Amino acid sequence: MHETETAYRVASGKLQMALEIGKLSAWDRNLETNVMVGTATFKASLGLPSDAELTYDRLENMFHPADLERVRQAISFGLRTRTPFNIDHRIIRPDGRIIRVQVQGGAVFEGDKPIRILGVVQDITEREKIKEEIHLxxxxxxxxxxxxxxxxxxxxxxxxxxxxxxxxxxxxxxxxxxxxxxxxxxxxxxxxxxxxxxxxxxxxxxxxxxxxxxxxxxxxxxxxxxxxxxxxxxxxxxxxxxxxxxxxxxxxxxxxxxxxxxxxxxxxxxxxxxxxxxxxxxxxxxxxxxxxxxxxxxxxxxxxxGLRETDARFRLIAESLPALVWILNPRTELIYTNERWVTYSGLSPEEALGHSWMTAIHPDDMARMQEELVPVVTQHTPYTTEARYRSHEGVYRWHLIQGAPIHTPSGEFKGWVGTSVDIHDLKVTQDALRKSEEQLRLALQSAKMGDWIYDSATQLINLSDRAAEILGLPGGASITGEQLQSRVHPADLTRTSHVKQNAKAARIPYNVQYRIRRFNDDALVWIASQGNTSHAQDGTLVTSGIVQDINESKQVEERQQLLIRELHHRVKNTLATVQAIVGSTARTASSIDEFYQGFVGRIVSLARTHNLLTEDLWQKAALEDLIQTELGPYADEARNRIVFDGPHVELPSEAAVPIGMAIHELTTNAAKHGALSTFGGQVEVRWRVEPGEERPILHFAWTEHGGPRVSAPTRQGFGSRLLQRVLATQLQADVSMDFPEEGLRFTMTLPIPGAPPLFNPDQ
The missing domain is CATH 3.30.450.40 (GAF domain)
Structure with missing residues (x-):
């Protein structure tokens, strides 16, 4: 008996251990009383206290309503067939929590009557939750x-x-x-x-x-x-x-x-x-x-x-453009080209791809392009050049090639897309135009001309470089009509405006010459302007023309007119001077020889003065040149016989002739009777220029010393009359002649004819 109890306890312990390991609870239902008992974990798993009385009816009330009928059918089937049942269902615990359990059990019979049902129950809530989560x-x-x-x-x-x-x-x-x-x-x-x-x-x-x-x-x-x-x-x-x-x-x-x-x-x-x-x-x-x-x-x-739409638009544009459109991959192989390249090259669509474009380019251009493409290919940069493509007819035509690099949004380089536009006719025209423009430029340059065009939209006169230079403006300058008009000489403004307005009204070209002050230095110069107004295709007026620098020709023309007038005047004056020289020399000469010597000397002096004037086209002669011409032969640097000092003075012809003859008379008198007639004599000539009210004033002084003793002359000769009368009459000169014993002193003060006033700092 003791051994039996021991064996039972051992078996019960093993069963309890097995139930705990498997998280199982054992239960026993008495079919006569419907009372249920079980292991300690049984009631705990149901959320019931351990001392709670549990009947099967109460347990059924805890079943989930949706599962109740299914549980009853499983138990009934097991009892009827005397087989174990195995079913899982949900239980609603008193605290409201719903758990899922798996129940296994079987009936104990006494004869044909079931008296008890024994079984185990396992809480499979977490397992089912995991299964459900996995399923979800x-x-x-x-x-x-x-x-x-x-x-x-x-x-x-x-x-x-x-x-x-x-x-x-x-x-x-x-x-x-x-x-x-x-x-x-x-x-x-x-x-x-x-x-x-x-x-x-x-x-x-x-x-x-x-x-x-x-x-x-x-x-x-x-x-x-x-x-x-x-x-x-x-x-x-x-x-x-x-x-x-x-x-x-x-x-x-x-x-x-x-x-x-x-x-x-x-x-x-x-x-x-x-x-x-x-x-x-x-x-x-x-x-x-x-x-x-x-x-x-x-x-x-x-x-x-967007890509499909862009690709469709690209292909539509590529096929409609009058150009060769292409895409190169990073290896410079054609991967796309429009139909125009296929037609131009005469290749099939398949043959037109790859490197076919290289074989179609003129060898000379390809050699150049291979060098140019090195940095383009390595650095993935844009490229623009001009090259000749060979057509399927074997004719080379110039094309403008422009390519731009292609990058993905992430920055990956994919190649180049570009166009090759036929510019052959344009190149031919440009060459012809360049030659024509060069010829025109040379012609305009040789003729001192520049061209201009009036832009009606901006109301600006656009000048060529040469035209701008003529007007004293930087190259490529543009000016308004008002700016140009403000530089025209007032005396020419009305005439110039009338000529242009009349030509515009009659729609005929105009040609007018006028004076204008240059923009850069304000110099007054002569220009000739020609222009014509026509209608453009859009109906707007287009005015263009040329401007020519005629200042030099105008100066030559004016100088010629002046010389002609001067020549008439000088001939008359010279004849009158010669007539006066003949008369005066004849009256003072005591012999034919004396008359000859005096007459020839005075004529030679007159000729020398005229030579100085004709060298400057009858314009001016320098005072120092007149003095040097007469006194130069008597100069002796060792003895310092001739001394002259003064600023540079330009004398107009009307003053140079009488002053030159006066210096000749003074020189002749000094050589015959005065300081230049002896070994130790000396002549000093000094002059200065001072400001005057209207013209600069010349102060001239001739002083002799070291010669024979001087006394006042008993009679007045040609030289005295010339010095005192001619200079005073023609030049409004104030003349003075003194005869101290040490030598002649001659002074002359006169306003310089034709000279502009000098600035006087004292005024």
Missing amino acids: AQKRQEFLLQLNDQLRSLADPDAIMEATAQSLGRFLKVDCAGYGEVDDTRGIILVEREWSKGVIGNEGRAYRLYDFLPTMMAELRQGRPIYVEDIRNDPRADKPEVQAAYSTINARSALAVPLLKDEKLTAILYMHSAEPRVWSTDDLALAEDVAERTWTAVEKARAEI
Whole structure:
């Protein structure tokens, strides 16, 4: 007996250990009393205290109503067939918690009557929860894979939004789902497709997000999803207008997931139901995943649509352009060309690709281009050049080649796209035009001409470099008509304006000469201007012409006229002077020889003065040259016989002739009777120029000393009359002659004819 009890205790211990390890509880139901007993963990697993009385009826009341009938059928079947039963079901514990248990048991019979049911129960709540989570995870993964396949097959962004809303709404068993893009400035979400109970709204909608929750936009901008489990009990929706907004869309619960790109709210995936709902973290995670996939698919579809549209436009433009259009890969191989290259080269579309373009370029141009392309290919830079392409007829024609590098948005270099425009006719025309322009430039340059054109739009006269130079402006300058008119000499302005206006009214060219002050140095110069006004194709007036520097020719012309007038005047004056010399010399000469010597000397002096004037085309003679001409032969540097000092003075011809003859008379008198007639005599000639009221004043002094003693002459000769009368009469000179014993002193003060006034610092 003792051994039997010991064996029972050992068996009971092993059973208890096995039950604990397997998290099992044993139970025993008396079929006559319906009382149930069990191990210590049995009642605890049911949420009952250990001392609670438990009958089977009470236990049945804890079964989940949906499982009760199924449990009864399993037990009844086991009793009827005398087989064990195995069933799992849910139990609602007194604390309201629902657990899932697995029950295994069997009946004990006495004869044919079951008296007891023994069994074990195991709490499988966590296991089933894990299984359910795994199942849901698998379902979500399958859903996402199917959604990916579905989105991958769609090319329309609206269709992608539609598929997303429909699939997610059905999977999460909500009443409505949608994907919308946010217009943050207006606070609205634009929805192209919205799913509702299997019905797709094909017309776009716009929701004001502020209508649904006051803080909705702020939270979404921060990337936080919006949960509403029951809008009627949500403290954030206590305002009537918010409740009305949800009532309008028949929603009690809602979930909105924001999508931020570059920290900016871009889109929202939302869903709502007509009944309250607790949104799980799995629901949120799935919605966030779907929102990201939807945005990626929509943006990809839009990019592909844009790419297709761009490619279609590119091909349309490429085929319509009057140029060879091409794309090169990084190895400079043609991967695309328009039909024009196929036609031009005579190659098939397949042969026209690759490096066919290199063999079509003129060898001389290709040799140059190979050097130019080295940095272009290595540095992926733009390229522009001109080269000759050989046509299928074997004729080379010039083309302007322009290529630009292609990079992907990520910066990857993909090659070049470019055009080759036929400029052969333009090149030929340019060469001819260049030669013509060069000939015109040389012709204008030799003729001292420049061209101009009047732009009616800007109202500017555009000058060529040569025309600008003539007017004293920098090359390529432009001026207004008012600026040009302001530089015209007042005496020529009226005549010039009339000529131009009359020519414009009659629509004929004009040609006018006038004086103008240059812009750079204010010098007064003569120019000749020619112009013509015509109508352009658009009806606007076009005026162009040339301007010529004629200042030098005008000066020559004026000088010729002056010389002619001067010649007439000088001939008359010279004849009168010669007549006076003959008469005066004859009256003072005591012999034929004396008459001859005096007459010849005076004629020679007159000739020398005239020589000085004719060297300057009868314009002026320098005072120092007149003195040097007469006194030069008597100079002796060792004895310092001749001394003259004074500033440079230019004398006009009307003053140079009488002053030159006066110096001749003084020199002749000094050589015959005065300081130059003896060994130690000396002549000093000094002059200065001072400002006058109208013209500069010349102060001239002739002083002799070291010669024979001097006394006043007893009679007045030609020289005295010349010095005192001619100079005073013709030049308004103040003349004085003194005869001290040491030598003659002659002074002369006169205004210089034709000279401009000098600046007087004392005035």
